[in-house]
Every structure is written in structure tokens, then in C-alpha cells.
Amino acid sequence: MSLVLHNFFRSSASVRVRAALNLKGLVYEQVSYVLRDKQHHSEAFLTLNPQGLVPALQLADGTVLGQSLAIIEYLEETQPEPALLPSDPLNRAWIRSLAQAIACDIHPVNNLRILQYLDQALSISEDEVIEWFRHWVDQGFAPLEQQLVDDTRRGEFCYGDAPGLADICLFAQMANNRRFDVDMSRYPTLQAIYANCLQLPAFVDALPENHPHAE
Numbered sequence: 001m002s003l004v005l006h007n008f009f010r011s012s013a014s015v016r017v018r019a020a021l022n023l024k025g026l027v028y029e030q031v032s033y034v035l036r037d038k039q040h041h042s043e044a045f046l047t048l049n050p051q052g053l054v055p056a057l058q059l060a061d062g063t064v065l066g067q068s069l070a071i072i073e074y075l076e077e078t079q080p081e082p083a084l085l086p087s088d089p090l091n092r093a094w095i096r097s098l099a100q101a102i103a104c105d106i107h108p109v110n111n112l113r114i115l116q117y118l119d120q121a122l123s124i125s126e127d128e129v130i131e132w133f134r135h136w137v138d139q140g141f142a143p144l145e146q147q148l149v150d151d152t153r154r155g156e157f158c159y160g161d162a163p164g165l166a167d168i169c170l171f172a173q174m175a176n177n178r179r180f181d182v183d184m185s186r187y188p189t190l191q192a193i194y195a196n197c198l199q200l201p202a203f204v205d206a207l208p209e210n211h212p213h214a215e
């Protein structure tokens with residue numbers, strides 16, 4: 001059995017892992033779970049990943065890994081080239097801090113189950129839910145823009161001229177922002193990095209609309 005990515009076309013955590021697999025040049029099959037239909041709550045999926053969230057990566061021996069950042073770090077350790085993290089500890093920590101600002105601080109409060117809870121349990125209006133999403137993106141993106149704009153390590157990507165973990169997380173968040181019409185003009189540095197990602201097939205192929213099971 002080759003690598004199998006259990007995921008959903010629109011899921012931004014899934015976009016991250018698809019981009020990492022593509023950048024590493026790894027071949028993988030894809031199984032889709034329609035989140036709207038709660039297919040990620042099915043017994044079949046929960047057996048694979050008791051955390052009940054996509055993505056999950058099934059390895060050749062059947063082992064299943066959850067959590068996109070853990071999956072990407074596993075890929076980095078087992079398939080080091082091309083590297084997604086700098087070689088020295090200080091710069092690795094820098095790139096992880098950028099990645100986690102998105103994956104741990106922006107994404108979790110804007111995840112589907114949170115937005116559904118606001119809407120369905122708290123009866124918050126659709127406009128207010130959109131405002132919620134944009135607010136938390138802005139809270140995270142404003143400091144990221146500041147951190148990156150003058151950083152001398154930045155090149156075409158967050159760190160130098162090759163894409164890495166921080167670009168992967170930024171790219172996935174940017175792709176997700178399109179659905180909520182977030183005003184990106186305030187973040188020219190982040191936008192430029194996103195535009196550079198879009199030049200690479202590894203990122204383009206990871207976009208929701210290019211997923212084989214896109215709706």
C-alpha cells in the first residue's frame with residue numbers, strides 16, 4: 001500500500017499536507033470525507049483517526065498519523081529533501097513560530113466546528129460569523145506581516161528562496177481566506193509570498209479547486 005491521505009478538498013489543514021507531499025515529490029492516494037455530511041464522524045474514519053479531524057496520513061504499513069504539523073514534520077524527518085525547515089535550530093524555531101501562529105492561533109478558532117457552533121448553537125448571524133473569521137485572520141496576519149516585512153532572511157518565501165513549513169501554512173490560510181473575502185491589501189508581504197507559492201505546481205495542485213474530489 002502506498003501513502004493514503006484521508007482528507008477533504010476544502011480543508012486548509014489538508015491543503016498543508018497536500019502541499020508538503022507535493023513539494024517532497026511523494027506519490028499518494030486520496031480518500032475524501034465530506035465534512036458537511038459529517039463523514040469524518042463515521043466509525044470508519046474514527047477508527048483511523050480517533051481525533052475525528054482531517055487530514056490523516058496512512059503510511060505503507062497501515063500506521064495512521066493525525067495533525068497536519070506532525071505529519072509534515074514526520075515527512076521532513078523521513079524524506080529530508082527538499083528541506084521544509086532551515087538547518088540550524090534558531091532558524092527552525094523561527095519558521096515553526098510563523099507556521100504555528102497560523103496553524104495554532106488562527107486556524108483553530110476559524111475551524112468548521114467553531115463556525116457551525118456560532119451559527120447553530122449560538123444563533124449568530126451569517127454576517128457576524130464572516131466578521132468573526134476575518135477578525136481572527138487579522139489578529140494573526142497583522143503581526144506576521146510586521147515580522148516578515150523587514151526580516152532579512154525573507155526572500156521569495158518566508159525564509160530564503162525555497163518554500164518551507166511557514167509558506168505551507170500561509171498558503172493554506174490564504175486559500176481559505178478567499179471564501180470569506182478577507183481584505184489582503186493590508187498584508188502585501190504575505191500576499192507576495194502567496195503569489196510566489198502560486199508559481200509552483202506543488203502548491204497549485206494542493207488548492208481545493210484542484211483536488212480530484214472537489215465539489
Ligand SMILES: N[C@@H](CCC(=O)N[C@@H](CS)C(=O)NCC(=O)O)C(=O)O
Pocket residue numbers: 010011012013014035040052053054055066067068069103111112113114
Ligand atoms: N490541528 C489540526 C486541525 C485539523 C482540523 O481542524 N481539520 C478540520 C478541517 S481544516 C476538520 O477536520 N474539521 C472538522 C470539523 O470542524 O468538524 C491539524 O492541523 O491537522
